[in-house]
Amino acid sequence: MSTVALESPPTLPEVHYLNADYGWRSWLFTTDHKRIAWLYLFAITFMFVVGGLSATLMRLNLIEPSGLLFEPASYNKLFTAHGLVMIFFFLTQSIPTVLGNFLIPIMIGARDVAFPKLNLLSWYIYMLGATVFIISLATGGIDTGWTLYTPLSTTYANTNVLSATMGIFIAGFSSILTGLNFIVTIHKMRAPGMTWFRLPLFIWSMYATSVIFVLAMPVIAITLALIALERVWHVGIFDPGLGGDPILFQHLFWFFGHPEVYILILPSMGVISELVAAGCRKRIFGYSFVAFSSVSIAAISFMVWGHHMFLTGQSVYAGLVFSALSFAVAIPSAVKIFNWTATMHKASVSYDTPMLYAIGFIGLFTIGGLTGLFLASMGTDVHLHDTYFVVAHFHYVMVGGAIMGYLGGLHLWWPKMTGRLYPEAWARFAALLVFVGFNLTFGPQFILGYVGMPRRYAVYPAEFQVLNVLSSAGASILAVGYVIPLIYFTWSALKGPIAGPNPWGAKGLEWTIASPPPTHNFEQTPIVTEEAYAYGPEEAHVG
Amino acid sequence: MWYGFPFHPEQASSIAPEWDYLFYFLTALTVFFSILIFGLVFYFAVKYRRREKNEVPPQNEGNLLLELGWTIIPAGICVFIFGWSSELFMRTQRAPAASTEVFVVGKQWMWKVQHPEGPREINQLHVPMGVPIKLTMTSEDVIHDFGVPAFRIKKDVVPGIYSTEWFTATKTGEYHLFCDQYCGMGHSHMRGTVVVMKPEEYERWLSGQMNVKPMAAEGERLFGQLGCNTCHPGEGKNSGPPLQGLFGSQVKLQDGKTVTADEGFIREAILGPQAVAGYPALMPTFQGQMNEEEVLDLVAYIKSLGPPAERKATKP
Numbered sequence: 031m032s033t034v035a036l037e038s039p040p041t042l043p044e045v046h047y048l049n050a051d052y053g054w055r056s057w058l059f060t061t062d063h064k065r066i067a068w069l070y071l072f073a074i075t076f077m078f079v080v081g082g083l084s085a086t087l088m089r090l091n092l093i094e095p096s097g098l099l100f101e102p103a104s105y106n107k108l109f110t111a112h113g114l115v116m117i118f119f120f121l122t123q124s125i126p127t128v129l130g131n132f133l134i135p136i137m138i139g140a141r142d143v144a145f146p147k148l149n150l151l152s153w154y155i156y157m158l159g160a161t162v163f164i165i166s167l168a169t170g171g172i173d174t175g176w177t178l179y180t181p182l183s184t185t186y187a188n189t190n191v192l193s194a195t196m197g198i199f200i201a202g203f204s205s206i207l208t209g210l211n212f213i214v215t216i217h218k219m220r221a222p223g224m225t226w227f228r229l230p231l232f233i234w235s236m237y238a239t240s241v242i243f244v245l246a247m248p249v250i251a252i253t254l255a256l257i258a259l260e261r262v263w264h265v266g267i268f269d270p271g272l273g274g275d276p277i278l279f280q281h282l283f284w285f286f287g288h289p290e291v292y293i294l295i296l297p298s299m300g301v302i303s304e305l306v307a308a309g310c311r312k313r314i315f316g317y318s319f320v321a322f323s324s325v326s327i328a329a330i331s332f333m334v335w336g337h338h339m340f341l342t343g344q345s346v347y348a349g350l351v352f353s354a355l356s357f358a359v360a361i362p363s364a365v366k367i368f369n370w371t372a373t374m375h376k377a378s379v380s381y382d383t384p385m386l387y388a389i390g391f392i393g394l395f396t397i398g399g400l401t402g403l404f405l406a407s408m409g410t411d412v413h414l415h416d417t418y419f420v421v422a423h424f425h426y427v428m429v430g431g432a433i434m435g436y437l438g439g440l441h442l443w444w445p446k447m448t449g450r451l452y453p454e455a456w457a458r459f460a461a462l463l464v465f466v467g468f469n470l471t472f473g474p475q476f477i478l479g480y481v482g483m484p485r486r487y488a489v490y491p492a493e494f495q496v497l498n499v500l501s502s503a504g505a506s507i508l509a510v511g512y513v514i515p516l517i518y519f520t521w522s523a524l525k526g527p528i529a530g531p532n533p534w535g536a537k538g539l540e541w542t543i544a545s546p547p548p549t550h551n552f553e554q555t556p557i558v559t560e561e562a563y564a565y566g567p568e569e570a571h572v573g
Numbered sequence: 574m575w576y577g578f579p580f581h582p583e584q585a586s587s588i589a590p591e592w593d594y595l596f597y598f599l600t601a602l603t604v605f606f607s608i609l610i611f612g613l614v615f616y617f618a619v620k621y622r623r624r625e626k627n628e629v630p631p632q633n634e635g636n637l638l639l640e641l642g643w644t645i646i647p648a649g650i651c652v653f654i655f656g657w658s659s660e661l662f663m664r665t666q667r668a669p670a671a672s673t674e675v676f677v678v679g680k681q682w683m684w685k686v687q688h689p690e691g692p693r694e695i696n697q698l699h700v701p702m703g704v705p706i707k708l709t710m711t712s713e714d715v716i717h718d719f720g721v722p723a724f725r726i727k728k729d730v731v732p733g734i735y736s737t738e739w740f741t742a743t744k745t746g747e748y749h750l751f752c753d754q755y756c757g758m759g760h761s762h763m764r765g766t767v768v769v770m771k772p773e774e775y776e777r778w779l780s781g782q783m784n785v786k787p788m789a790a791e792g793e794r795l796f797g798q799l800g801c802n803t804c805h806p807g808e809g810k811n812s813g814p815p816l817q818g819l820f821g822s823q824v825k826l827q828d829g830k831t832v833t834a835d836e837g838f839i840r841e842a843i844l845g846p847q848a849v850a851g852y853p854a855l856m857p858t859f860q861g862q863m864n865e866e867e868v869l870d871l872v873a874y875i876k877s878l879g880p881p882a883e884r885k886a887t888k889p
Contacts, residue, residue: 181714365640535626
């Protein structure tokens with residue numbers, strides 16, 4: 031018999047942040063960034079289900095050219111609810127408030143964020159906004175489309191525009207406070223030795239996102255307030271009938287709106303850098319280029335809003351500038367893709383679920399990014415504008431990109447958050463379903479847009495039916511891919527096998543502490559002497 | 574060869590084939606880079622798969638030359654696409670001088686079309702083949718968008734301003750007309766048909782429309798009915814500037830600005846008048862007293878009052 035003792039199976043630490051305190055007060059009045067992450071996780075998962083169900087009903091309705099289930103009035107409310115919920119109440123929060131809240135202090139070696147009480151306040155503000163919004167939906171809904179274009183939203187719509195925008199208005203302040211909190215945390219709370227260029231790339235992307243939170247969210251707040259002014263007091267701002275300018279609204283909305291889409295994708299890019307590094311056990315190729323590309327994306331994102339408005343009659347010369355800058359913002363995204371791919375060269379590529387999501391992201395985001403060129407080009411945008419091509423493009427970025435990153439991140443850090451593992455085989459299967467279902471759902475929509483089907487159509491000419499049915503079939507696979515993780519994560523949190531501090535053999539401060547971490551994260555402030563991805567030359571320690 | 578492809582929109586305008594070339598180029602580019610990235614990712618994932626639980630691969634720092642390469646090459650490609658697509662776009666924005674004019678008013682949820690010769694249509698647009706057609710469009714309420722996939726054209730139809738788009742149809746037939754900008758409850762019903770006819774058939778169709786007054790004649794009637802001729806009579810100096818030869822001329826406003834009197838200016842001048850230099854600001858607004866179709870009729874009447882050459886006096 032061998033004398034080498036078998037490694038003893040990992041055990042949960044006796045006291046950790048989840049069991050340090052009990053009772054509902056210990057959760058609802060917590061200032062622990064890790065518990066607040068859980069509060070957000072529950073809230074946004076609920077909102078994701080609301081947004082997902084409305085998408086499911088939309089896809090069902092589109093099986094028939096004349097509409098399978100709903101009158102146009104109801105269908106219009108469904109796509110408006112889907113867009114507003116997913117953008118303002120799920121994607122905006124997803125990675126920053128769940129993974130960001132949980133990880134930023136740990137990754138930089140801090141006990142908590144800079145302003146823990148403000149952090150809790152952010153959650154309450156979000157909950158207030160979400161509650162107002164859900165009540166607005168439940169009492170009739172809103173039918174303006176998520177873009178809320180005027181004068182439709184200010185003068186002509188007779189649905190719950192005021193209460194719904196009120197919900198969004200409130201929730202925006204939660205994001206501003208979160209952004210502020212993260213910026214100060216990253217500047218002031220880094221452990222000794224944690225220099226800017228030793229930071230994990232996730233922190234760089236969260237920093238860039240936080241800056242956009244603080245700069246862009248006030249703009250949408252002002253814009254929504256102007257809608258209320260015109261709707262309630264008939265102050266002529268946007269409605270030409272009252273002396274206003276409807277295009278002014280689009281300038282304001284997209285000045286917020288385009289940075290907003292980078293709020294959604296930048297955090298995901300940060301997560302992918304972590305997934306690729308951990309999945310390859312390798313330093314990210316061209317670290318500083320990836321870090322600076324996040325910052326330059328954030329900067330340029332404020333100067334491209336006019337590419338949503340090529341066909342509004344805006345000056346063609348303004349259009350030229352916006353088109354050129356839109357191409358410019360594509361380049362740092364391409365740089366990231368190439369660097370992630372290069373990281374896999376001569377790596378040790380794991381087939382664990384997080385890496386599968388990373389690989390899926392790289393592929394889908396490549397397609398999402400390249401199809402963006404069709405829309406940044408003014409010539410091609412003329413025909414593709416406001417068709418399903420646009421819908422397909424931004425879902426490749428928002429779902430294929432942002433949600434794949436969020437799910438991948440959840441899978442990587444789930445063992446850290448709960449101390450437990452999930453069933454790997456089920457998780458890989460679900461990742462595969464998400465990838466296949468996603469492509470079946472949104473791939474046909476590129477062709478639908480090319481042949482001319484406008485977006486936001488409740489009924490459509492019969493020749494578009496085949497592609498719509500294909501898309502709906504794909505959506506059913508995608509839905510199953512989303513439900514499975516919901517089930518196994520629940521099981522894992524209660525009964526999953528114990529993970530140990532570092533189940534992936536990954537580098538980074540978060541993997542040096544127990545899973546789940548103690549309330550104060552580190553027993554003593556860590557002294558950082560190496561960069562984030564200091565793999566090798568010695569073997570990795572798994573478990 | 575693409576005509577047999579089931580997922581291809583019809584090519585029925587002069588711009589459509591050119592549009593499609595650019596689209597095919599971008600599609601080829603997308604396919605090429607997607608296959609490149611997918612291929613590399615899968616190749617690396619298989620070749621460098623983790624073979625032992627604890628293995629750590631050799632590390633490297635990155636490579637400046639590669640970074641520069643994959644920044645500069647995509648940038649070069651982007652500059653090329655930008656040039657190509659912008660040139661195409663600029664051409665789609667400028668209607669040829671000799672275009673046949675048609676006027677469009679969008680309204681929740683229908684398209685109203687007016688031909689200068691008089692015929693009016695709803696959710697239909699009859700046009701002759703081979704002739705450049707210029708649409709001047711506005712909306713009665715919210716923002717709509719006039720898109721014809723077979724022509725690869727699309728333009729927002731915005732209340733309060735005139736927007737224009739143009740096309741030359743190259744194939745007879747009936748084509749979808751879609752409202753592409755979400756405009757409220759009936760958005761997906763705001764559809765119509767563009768009927769492209771041979772020029773001689775089109776002439777027959779035009780003359781076959783019974784009892785219609787040309788737009789300018791209808792405008793003249795409104796001009797009298799609304800009392801415009803009190804201040805803008807045909808002859809002599811009066812409290813309002815003369816309108817003969819106004820269209821296309823340069824007008825100096827009271828505030829010192831000089832503007833070209835195009836359709837949009839005339840519309841503005843009727844609905845929200847700004848005093849013209851040398852005349853008292855007496856004109857009342859007609860906002861709310863007439864609909865966009867009537868405004869278009871008046872514009873057509875004023876346009877019919879002669880070319881700018883006869884009107885040197887107002888030039889600054």
